[in-house]
Structures are given as C-alpha cells and as structure tokens.
Amino acid sequence: MQAAFAIIAALTLVSAIAAMSxxxxxxxxxxxxxxxxGLAAMYLQLDAQFVGFAQVLVYIGAVAILVVFAILLTRSGQPVPHSVVSRSWIAGVAIAVLVFCVLTRVILSSSVSQRSLPAKPSPTVREIGNQLMTWYVLPLQVIGLLLTAATIGAVIIAMNERKSAGGDHRVTADQGHGHGHLAAPTGLNEGNATSIASETGSESPAHYPQPEREREVLAK
Amino acid sequence: MPLHYYLIFSALLFAVGLAGALTRRNAILVLVGIELMLNAANLNFIAFWRYSPDPNAIQGILFVIFSIAIAAAEAAVGLALIISIYRHYKTTNLEKMDSLKG
Structure with a gap:
C-alpha cells in the first residue's frame, strides 16, 4: 500500500513538474x-473505481488530446528562442512555495488528517446511477446544459473569425493593402472548425452572419 | 496509511500547478496548470470521501464527477479562446497580449 502510493505519487509529481517546466x-x-x-491510479487506489475510469476517459482521452490539438493549431510546438518563463517567475515560484507551506502546516496541525482508513466501501456503479437519476437529477440536468452551452460556445469562439478573416481579406484587397499573413489563418480556421464541428456533430453555419456584420461595422 | 499523505501530495500537486500557471509565458501551459490545480482539488475530495466515517455515502464521488464535467467544459472553452486569440495576435505568449481592443 505504502510502496504503491510512493511510486504513483513520485511518478505523478515528476511528470507534473516536467509538464510545467x-x-x-x-x-x-x-x-x-x-x-x-497517475492521478487515475491514485483514485483506483482510493477505491473510487468509477472516478478513476472517468478520469482516464475525460482527462487522458479528451483534455490531453485537446491540449495537443491546441498546441499544434497555434504552432507553438517548435521551441521558442527566448525564455519560456515570464520575467516575474521568482515571485510566482515564491507564491507557490508559500501556498504549499501554508497548506502543509494546516494539514499537519489538523486532527482530521490523522484519521485511519475505515472499512472498504462498496459504492457500485448502480448506486451512483441511482443517485444521479433520483436525488441529483437537477444538478445532472444543469451539468448537461452547461456542457451544451460550453460546446456551442467553444465552437462559436473558435470559428467566428472564419468568415471575417475572409472579410478582412476582401477589405484589404479592396483597399490594396497587402496583408499576406491573413491568408494563413484561414486554412487554420477551417481545420479547427471542422475538427471541433466533427466532435459536436452537425453545426449549422447559421452563426456566421452576425459576427461578420459586427466585424464589418467595426471595420468601418 | 493516514489521510495526510494524500493531502500533502495533493498540496504539492496544487503548488506545482500554481507555479506553472503563474510563471509560464505560454497561454496553453497556464491552462494546463489550472487543470493540474483542479485535479489536486478532486484528489482531495476523493481522499476525504474515502476516509470519512461513512464511506457508503457517495456524495464525494458525485461531487468529483460534477467537478470533472465542469473542468472539461472549462478546458474546451479556454482552449477555444486561446485559438481565437492566437488568430488575432499570431502568438500565444501572454506577455505580448497586452491590449483589450484590437
């Protein structure tokens, strides 16, 4: 138990520090x-199997892949010439260390943290589903609404300049300015919009006209 | 194994995420740091649930499930915002994004 915890904790911490540095x-x-x-393994070790597999599905399967997509779409995959940390990095690290010290002090001085492990619980998936469909049905619906709103919002945010990039191009073509670099993001936008639209199923192009009109008004 | 092992591990993970979110220049990595902090909070939820006097109450698990759903929504919207900003500024360096308009 102890050895498993130590191995998982060391692996998770080392990879988290590597991910940040x-x-x-x-x-x-x-x-x-x-x-x-590593965190999913930690959940499994704590007898929360359902959460462990939800972590694998959502975080490794979706969030990490989404981060990779964002890195590739923003072309930040190649190393940058300048420093990767901001100028005030000493203050940031100091704040993080301070927060950790305060948290550790509070944890070690608390009587709750000395609690020993109670008997192994047996929360089955059936029980979780029962609770979700009876007592927690309102939060479940709110979460569903939130996820729908977030998905539609993400699609709209990520593609609302697709037409207006074309619009900018048209405007610059009319005015005779050469903004050659505007042509590059158009293909980028298309790839991004299709990748997100394929996740969410059918997305009608009905959102375009409004931002485009606003963009043109702003351009004037 | 006492509870405070998990709590201190979670605090360490939170501090690593906080340090990353405060010091990195790339907006994507700032979002990654926030995800790590959310995960540390989830681990706290699960640890407290497991060590509670009545582990057959499953509020802790349900709280974490809702939290994971909200974190996923946050990541999707945040990365969409970063892509949109990248299209505008042609960079994801946070120190170059210094104006609200234009």
Whole structure:
C-alpha cells in the first residue's frame, strides 16, 4: 500500500513538474497525460473505481488530446528562442512555495488528517446511477446544459473569425493593402472548425452572419 | 496509511500547478496548470470521501464527477479562446497580449 502510493505519487509529481517546466510544448502535453494517468491510479487506489475510469476517459482521452490539438493549431510546438518563463517567475515560484507551506502546516496541525482508513466501501456503479437519476437529477440536468452551452460556445469562439478573416481579406484587397499573413489563418480556421464541428456533430453555419456584420461595422 | 499523505501530495500537486500557471509565458501551459490545480482539488475530495466515517455515502464521488464535467467544459472553452486569440495576435505568449481592443 505504502510502496504503491510512493511510486504513483513520485511518478505523478515528476511528470507534473516536467509538464510545467519543459521547453517543448508537445513534451509538456505528453507529460500531462502521464500525470493524469497517475492521478487515475491514485483514485483506483482510493477505491473510487468509477472516478478513476472517468478520469482516464475525460482527462487522458479528451483534455490531453485537446491540449495537443491546441498546441499544434497555434504552432507553438517548435521551441521558442527566448525564455519560456515570464520575467516575474521568482515571485510566482515564491507564491507557490508559500501556498504549499501554508497548506502543509494546516494539514499537519489538523486532527482530521490523522484519521485511519475505515472499512472498504462498496459504492457500485448502480448506486451512483441511482443517485444521479433520483436525488441529483437537477444538478445532472444543469451539468448537461452547461456542457451544451460550453460546446456551442467553444465552437462559436473558435470559428467566428472564419468568415471575417475572409472579410478582412476582401477589405484589404479592396483597399490594396497587402496583408499576406491573413491568408494563413484561414486554412487554420477551417481545420479547427471542422475538427471541433466533427466532435459536436452537425453545426449549422447559421452563426456566421452576425459576427461578420459586427466585424464589418467595426471595420468601418 | 493516514489521510495526510494524500493531502500533502495533493498540496504539492496544487503548488506545482500554481507555479506553472503563474510563471509560464505560454497561454496553453497556464491552462494546463489550472487543470493540474483542479485535479489536486478532486484528489482531495476523493481522499476525504474515502476516509470519512461513512464511506457508503457517495456524495464525494458525485461531487468529483460534477467537478470533472465542469473542468472539461472549462478546458474546451479556454482552449477555444486561446485559438481565437492566437488568430488575432499570431502568438500565444501572454506577455505580448497586452491590449483589450484590437
């Protein structure tokens, strides 16, 4: 038990630190996936099987892949010439260390933390489903609404400049300015929009006209 | 194994995520740091649930499930915002994003 905890904790911490400190962002994303896997193993060790597998599905399967997509779409995969940390990194690290010290002090001085392990619980998936469908049905619906809103919002945010990038191009073509670099993001936007739209199923292009009109008004 | 092992591990993970979110220049890695902090909080939930006097009450598990769903929504919207900002500024360096308009 102790050895398993030590191994999992060391693996998770090392990969989390690597995910936060490596220069190459793709390596960071892979280390992040390892850290999430370590956390899933920690959940399994704590007898929370359902949460462990939800962690594997949601974090390793979706969030880490989403991070990889974002890294590749923003072309930040290649190493940058300048420093990867901000100028005020000493203050940031100091704040983090301070927070850790305060948390550790509070944890060690608390009487709750000395509690020993009670008997092994037996929460079955059937029980969780029962609770979700009876007592927690309202939060479940709210979460469903939130996820729908977030998905539609993400799609709209990520693609609302697709037409307006074309619009900008048209405007610049009319005015005779050469903004050659605007042509590059158009293909990028298309790839991104299709990748997100394929996740969410059919997305009608009905959202375009409004932002485009706003964009043109702003451009004037 | 006492509870405070898990709590201290979770605090360490939180501190690593906080340090990353405060110091990295790349907006994607700041979001990754926030995800790590959320995961540390989830681990706390699970540890407290497991060590509670009545582990057959499953509120802890349900709380973590809802929290994971919200974190996933947050990651999707955050990365969409970063892609949108990248399209505008042609960079994901947070120190270059210094104006609200234009």
């Amino acid at each position: 490596l220069r190459n962002l793709v390596h960071c994303a892979l280390c992040l996936a390892v850290a999430f896997a």
